[in-house]
Amino acid sequence: MKVTGISSIIAFTAILVYMGFLGLDVWAEDLDRPAPGSIGDTLTKEDARMAYLVYRLLDEKGKIRGANFERGRELFLKNCKACHGDDGRRVNFSRDARNPSFIGTRAANDIPTFWYMMNFGDEKRGMLPYFDEIELKDMIDIAGFAQTLPQ
Helix, strand or coil, X not given: CCCCHHHHHHHHHHHHHHHHHHHHHHHHHHHHCCCCCCCCCCCCHHHHHHHHHHHHHECCCCCECCCCHHHHHXXXXXXXXHHHCCCXXXXXXXXXXXXXXXXXXXXXXXXXXXXXXHHHCEHHHCECCCCCCCCHHHHHHHHHHHCCCCC
């Protein structure tokens, strides 16, 4: 089959029109997105803080990046020691005494749960939320230090 000049022009024009509509659709989609922090932004503070952990703080091994461990230790002793003890082993999160789970265990092996609990607490277990009380940089240092605690 031989393609004539008019057929080529029509095919080329159709491709350009399609690409134009595709570009318009992508542009319009960007206009539909609410500005971060605006009334239309439905990302909860929990989602935002958890996303920050996953996409900014964790290295490939699940360790907190950029934590100051000495400062984290001081902050842990100031803010967490009363309930969790100075080595993080006052509270056993496991119901099995033969297989205990402490803050160090949780921070080392399940940092998303540790991070969530530190930020938003757990009313059933008596853990208070500290999202509005402890600054993010302090939480980073505490979390980094907690990963060094005994498991």
